[in-house]
Amino acid sequence: MTVYEAIQRRRSYRHLENVEITDEIIDKLSRAVQLSPSCFNNQPWRYVFVRDPEKLKALYEVYSKGNEWTHDGSLVIAVTTRKEDDCVVGSREYYQFDTGLSVGQLLLQATELGLTAHPIAGFSPKKTRKVLHIPEDYEVITLIIVGKKAVGSPEEPAMPRKELKEIIFQDTFL
């Protein structure tokens, strides 16, 4: 699969079925994160990979209403970061930006592996911190729910995108 194809195929599916999370999968996703660029090569991200069924169940309490589909994830990845671990240039704080870049790489790698990796904001960072023993000074930016798109599940139409002319400018913004 080319990068182009991975970008085209990546989707945040909600109807998931169980998939075996092998060490090879964990390794490939981990290396996709490891090789991500960051300001001054600071690598401010810290990830917690959760595939133990008991821990996955313990996480049920952290999801917001409407995100119950997450219970069908086979792997949950908690993405954490700290401001003090990355560049601050004037008003620009790069820790969340750089951590987001690493998430982007992970999502595409998961796609190439035939998995769906769905980031969410609808969860309680406080409860997540407690369940996964994440230190207080790390922000829990997202949880990524990983699984396989369920066979025979209802269609999940692609979400609309803004027109290119709304988001991309040639040579000058205005």
Ligand SMILES: Cc1cc2nc3c(=O)[nH]c(=O)nc-3n(C[C@H](O)[C@H](O)[C@H](O)COP(=O)(O)O)c2cc1C
């Ligand atoms: C930071 C972030 C937070 C999101 N939070 C949720 C969420 O709480 N629940 C959910 O079902 N999807 C969530 N999504 C998925 C988006 O709704 C989805 O990426 C968007 O609609 C585009 O669809 P696509 O990823 O299939 O292209 C989130 C995505 C991102 C990047």
